[in-house]
Amino acid sequence: MTDRLTGDRYVNPYTDFGFKMLFGTEMNKELLISFVNSLFDGKEVIKDLTYLNTEQLGTAETDRKAVFDVYCENEKGEKILIEMQRGEQQFFKDRSVYYSTFPIREQGRKGEWNYELKAVYVIGILNFTFYDEDSDYFHHEVKLVDINTKEVFYDKLTFMYLEMPKFNKTENELKDMFDKWLFVLRNLSKLMSRPDALQERVFTKLFEAAEIAKFSKQQYDEYEESLKTYRDWQNTIETAKMKSREEGRAEGIEVGRAEGIEVGRVEGIETGRRLERIEMARKFKASGIPADIIAQNTGLSENEISEL
Structure with a gap:
């Protein structure tokens, strides 16, 4: 089996x-x-x-x-x-x-x-x-x-x-x-x-x-539930990271191009990184992940997360 x-x-x-x-x-x-x-x-x-x-x-x-x-x-x-x-x-x-x-x-x-x-x-x-x-x-x-x-x-x-x-x-x-x-x-x-x-x-x-x-019937049911939790957690984290990374990078590049100078490029990248973290936090929050866990994974404060 x-x-x-x-x-x-x-x-x-x-x-x-x-x-x-x-x-x-x-x-x-x-x-x-x-x-x-x-x-x-x-x-x-x-x-x-x-x-x-x-x-x-x-x-x-x-x-x-x-x-x-x-x-x-x-x-x-x-x-x-x-x-x-x-x-x-x-x-x-x-x-x-x-x-x-x-x-x-x-x-x-x-x-x-x-x-x-x-x-x-x-x-x-x-x-x-x-x-x-x-x-x-x-x-x-x-x-x-x-x-x-x-x-x-x-x-x-x-x-x-x-x-x-x-x-x-x-x-x-x-x-x-x-x-x-x-x-x-x-x-x-x-x-x-x-x-x-x-x-x-x-x-x-x-x-x-x-x-x-x-496994007994009870053990098997508990394992199924634990496995679903594990897979949901992994998928949520990986999907949010991938999407926010792509979106943040694209937006940061656009900001850098608009400035047309080195300062603008650096600021654009920094803006993109922050937007990436914000977008990641939004997805985590929508998935029901607690604010303290979101803060640990994004670097945003819990106050910033509550305002998203």
Whole structure:
């Protein structure tokens, strides 16, 4: 059996349902442990994880349309926040740092406390890129570093980002568990059978859990709804960007030509860029996307958006 919406055999992990089912349930905790350990590459070995309530992170309801998260704690009390981010945000780095503060602050103790903290890891699986100039650099590990000495100043706060569109290894090029996990995340919904390169026991469990034919009626209905939301979101964003880019560019060129001088050309291009953002915001707004999400994607203020 395949999904009647797409013909897929396996669940799409870029949907809210797929991500939470594979990595956010107690019965599939082994998958999450294997994935996280593959990221640490032997530097940290996690034996067990405890799922924590994501409401502790204080995430806004609007984030749910673009970000799915799993929040957990290892046997040493270290906090691990894993996010699947399918939508690009203008202030992505700011948002990532902001949400890292919640696992830090919740460690505070009343009364006598020496401020010792457990490590916090923020893992971002990104369905977009933020460093276009280097197509091979997709795995980022970020810590607080002393600028002069280049030494790590504080080793208990780590950000790991995976720019998934840049991972293009084929099955024959997979070398280790890290490669294999990224291959699965990038290609799972496109596969019609389990690849020969993925013979580890953990992948046996993953492909069994991900097979749509084994879903209950309720699971299948929830997945269909999640898949529709994912596709609607992707189509809305891409269509609005494409149309506004074309319209803004054309209008900007016309303004530049009318001026006939270099200043006019520059102003025309700038005007075109602004018109492009405005047109994009109008389309987002007409599609029912919240003003704060529109602001993150266009650079306009929420006040400007409300007046459109």
